[in-house]
Amino acid sequence: MVLRIRLIRREQESAVARMTVPVLSVLMALLFGGLFLFIYGAEAGETYIKMYQGALGTSYAFSETLVKAIPLMLAGLAVSLAFRMKLWNIGAEGQIYMGAFAASGIALSWGNQPAWFLITVMLLAGFLAGGLWGLITGVLRARWGVNETITTLLLNYVAILWVDSLVFGPWRDPQSLGFPLTPRFSMNAYLPTLGDSRVHIGLLIALLIAIIFYYLLNYTRWGYEIKVIGESHLAARYAGINVPRNIMLVMLISGGIAGIAGMIEVTGITHRLQSGISPGYGYTAIIVAWLGRLNPFAIIVVAFLMGALLVGGFAAQSSGIPFSIVLILQGLILFFLLAGEIFLKYRLKLSRRAAE
Amino acid sequence: MRVPIIEMTGISKSFPGVIANEDITFKVYGGEIHALLGENGAGKSTLMSILAGLYQPDAGIIKVKGQTVKLRSPRHALGVGVGMIYQHLRLVDNFTVAENIALGVSGQGFFLNRVEIEAASQNLSDQFGMDINPRAKVNQLSLGEQQRVEILKMLYRGCDILILDEPTTVLTPRETRDLFKVLRLMAQQGKAIILITHKLNEVKAIADSITVLRRGRVVGSASNQDLTEQDLTRMMVDREIIPVKTDRHRKVREAVLEIKNLDVTGDQGHRAVQNASLTIERGEIMVIAGVAGNGQRELIEAIGGLRPIEAGQITLAAEDISALDVRARLRRGINMVPENRLGMGLVPNLSIMENGILRNYHNKDFYRGIFFDYKRMRDYVNKLVEKYNVQLADINHPVNYLSGGNLQKLLLAREISQAPQVLLASYPVRGLDIASAEAVFTILQEEREKGTAILLVLEDLEDVFRLADRIAVMFNGQINAVLDVEDTDVEEIGFLMLGMAGEKVNGAENQVN
Numbered sequence: 055m056v057l058r059i060r061l062i063r064r065e066q067e068s069a070v071a072r073m074t075v076p077v078l079s080v081l082m083a084l085l086f087g088g089l090f091l092f093i094y095g096a097e098a099g100e101t102y103i104k105m106y107q108g109a110l111g112t113s114y115a116f117s118e119t120l121v122k123a124i125p126l127m128l129a130g131l132a133v134s135l136a137f138r139m140k141l142w143n144i145g146a147e148g149q150i151y152m153g154a155f156a157a158s159g160i161a162l163s164w165g166n167q168p169a170w171f172l173i174t175v176m177l178l179a180g181f182l183a184g185g186l187w188g189l190i191t192g193v194l195r196a197r198w199g200v201n202e203t204i205t206t207l208l209l210n211y212v213a214i215l216w217v218d219s220l221v222f223g224p225w226r227d228p229q230s231l232g233f234p235l236t237p238r239f240s241m242n243a244y245l246p247t248l249g250d251s252r253v254h255i256g257l258l259i260a261l262l263i264a265i266i267f268y269y270l271l272n273y274t275r276w277g278y279e280i281k282v283i284g285e286s287h288l289a290a291r292y293a294g295i296n297v298p299r300n301i302m303l304v305m306l307i308s309g310g311i312a313g314i315a316g317m318i319e320v321t322g323i324t325h326r327l328q329s330g331i332s333p334g335y336g337y338t339a340i341i342v343a344w345l346g347r348l349n350p351f352a353i354i355v356v357a358f359l360m361g362a363l364l365v366g367g368f369a370a371q372s373s374g375i376p377f378s379i380v381l382i383l384q385g386l387i388l389f390f391l392l393a394g395e396i397f398l399k400y401r402l403k404l405s406r407r408a409a410e
Numbered sequence: 411m412r413v414p415i416i417e418m419t420g421i422s423k424s425f426p427g428v429i430a431n432e433d434i435t436f437k438v439y440g441g442e443i444h445a446l447l448g449e450n451g452a453g454k455s456t457l458m459s460i461l462a463g464l465y466q467p468d469a470g471i472i473k474v475k476g477q478t479v480k481l482r483s484p485r486h487a488l489g490v491g492v493g494m495i496y497q498h499l500r501l502v503d504n505f506t507v508a509e510n511i512a513l514g515v516s517g518q519g520f521f522l523n524r525v526e527i528e529a530a531s532q533n534l535s536d537q538f539g540m541d542i543n544p545r546a547k548v549n550q551l552s553l554g555e556q557q558r559v560e561i562l563k564m565l566y567r568g569c570d571i572l573i574l575d576e577p578t579t580v581l582t583p584r585e586t587r588d589l590f591k592v593l594r595l596m597a598q599q600g601k602a603i604i605l606i607t608h609k610l611n612e613v614k615a616i617a618d619s620i621t622v623l624r625r626g627r628v629v630g631s632a633s634n635q636d637l638t639e640q641d642l643t644r645m646m647v648d649r650e651i652i653p654v655k656t657d658r659h660r661k662v663r664e665a666v667l668e669i670k671n672l673d674v675t676g677d678q679g680h681r682a683v684q685n686a687s688l689t690i691e692r693g694e695i696m697v698i699a700g701v702a703g704n705g706q707r708e709l710i711e712a713i714g715g716l717r718p719i720e721a722g723q724i725t726l727a728a729e730d731i732s733a734l735d736v737r738a739r740l741r742r743g744i745n746m747v748p749e750n751r752l753g754m755g756l757v758p759n760l761s762i763m764e765n766g767i768l769r770n771y772h773n774k775d776f777y778r779g780i781f782f783d784y785k786r787m788r789d790y791v792n793k794l795v796e797k798y799n800v801q802l803a804d805i806n807h808p809v810n811y812l813s814g815g816n817l818q819k820l821l822l823a824r825e826i827s828q829a830p831q832v833l834l835a836s837y838p839v840r841g842l843d844i845a846s847a848e849a850v851f852t853i854l855q856e857e858r859e860k861g862t863a864i865l866l867v868l869e870d871l872e873d874v875f876r877l878a879d880r881i882a883v884m885f886n887g888q889i890n891a892v893l894d895v896e897d898t899d900v901e902e903i904g905f906l907m908l909g910m911a912g913e914k915v916n917g918a919e920n921q922v923n
Contacts, residue, residue, distance in 0.1 A: 269781070272782075273781040273782045274780055274781060274782065275771065275772060275777070275780075275782075278764070278771055278782075281760065281764075282757055282760070282768070285757045285758065285759050285760060286753055286754070286757055286758075288750065288753055288754040289753060289754050289755070289756070289757045289768065291716055291736065292714075292716060292736065292746075292748060292754050292755065292768075292769075293736075293768045293769055293771070294735065294736040294737030294740055294769070294772075296735075
């Protein structure tokens, strides 16, 4: 007897599977992660509990998770807009850096201006800098059909190195003892926080953008145009939609929102520009957007969970687990979540067949 | 008595919601060309996919060369000698013919024995009069030649039962003749050929025997000479085709759309339309006849605003619209049903409702403030769908759930309900079954009665003569004649389509300046 496993296409996505698959995927990931922890010689259950407590167990932990989640929310929303149009903006990282750079420039030169003014101008500058960085790609794509995946990726390096050249060079704080950072911003340039935590109003900005996106994409003419362009450029042109202009516009806004993520990071958290201001938020954002299936509210939730994973990882690290194992765990969770998607469309069928 | 090479008895196959084949008996003998005839959805493809091992039947017995077989896979079917050639050819473009032929053949070493395969391919090609060079790259071959490569592939694998699914759809008349010659030679050498088709004239021209399917059942099976075209039509559609009578005498002759000396560049950078001039009048159907690929698509797209023009002028009711974009032309009443239905005319993954407003989504009626008013949008599309009898389960389903005929009805309904001055339509009945094609014809004729100027691109001369008031013949990017339908005949148009000057052209009404 041979047991045969076959995948049968579902008539439609199963609602039960949609609930159970993500949960099972995460459990599988934890199981496999446990294997790695076991090989390393650590107690898996204990480590997971530590991670949970570190990420969500206390109100401080919870607020730290939010702090990490905010830039992921913004960058995730940013790339999701471009992805809706099947425009592969993987340059959120660079756009974050450019946004952080522009906001820092304002904060460092106009530090004595009133807070409301300074923050408004920094928000605009962050948006514009990130947006223009995205627009470079948008123009190249719209006018000459240059592949946006490549240009956005390459521009990331330019932006990161540009910020490095500033914080290692002309913008370096003379009192920093050689560390690559600018002087601390004036208090006027600090983003207001919520209560006495480190959670800042960037959270509200992210939620606001998610709500705007939801209505924009589902209820407006422009949202419809983006949807049509994403499905077919031919059909879009046939519908009278200006495809090149929309490509540029979407890259501007997508880059701009990523730029805001950079702005809130320097003004809300570090209060100075420094090397490595984003530990890859722009790349994680791509995963966030996909796992959230480009739905703005789902992106907010997924970004929060990714934040928890990150913070939980730090907690595990502090108890002696190397961070690389945390990264393995993150990778496993993503792997199982993405692989599990297949069970939304297919179901397993086991059948017995006599061996021939 | 001779033993059939293929004998299928009591074959039934159903899919969720449809019975595709019901108790079908089908016999084919070696050395014959057997046509399997039926409308779209009659179950031809399902039956042949069963024979080719792609589907397993729910019931029934298949005998190949007298042996009962259970065909588990296409590879298994090939093993007993049954090969199928699909409409969409499955060749690797930048491989040579010989490499394609060798691809997937088992029992080869790690390295390809090029010389041997090339020699074998050459032999087979010669044996069946195919004129194919085994060393040529596939992407340098015409579609007709590529199809012959597919046939070679099957022959190389030792097939002696060959199924061809609508093989002539992509072919020019000349290539069709060549293909038929090859098929005839193969039959003479004892192979059995099964031709899936819905083209009567081809069936009459080539088939030895004919089996007609209707709604998943066999209606009849006989040898070619025992059946007339009328018999076949009756068997296929169970109702006689009623020719639509329309009054072709236009009361006023008023030019609506004028094209003057138009040059248009095609996708490959070649001059697709050259110095084309044409006038279309209110309430007439002007048909562009021509072999596909002679500039028809580019001309239609240029008028619709989807393709820039290099030289010349397009005027609508005395206004020069050459420089206007798609939206501006839409506002002035130029509507268009493109050749590419799913992908240009309709967006596959968007809902039927969203597709229903694709060309007028900016209409204020669909909004409350800046937000969509989905209720009004739904009402609008529901009315559209109802009026033009588009069969659907749910307006929120993706549009690609619809059948070909319903897709086309939806597309036409959307364009027509915007009250066009000029309606452009490319191949509006291509691939549709007879009933859907009739519905489309009726819609177009009603539209003409309303006074719309209609410009159609058609491929079937029978359809051309049924619908046209005037016929413009396109060849090599040029419009080489414009003729009143009363003043010409099929033969003349056929000649002109192939670039030959017809007798009457010089004397007839000729709008080319």
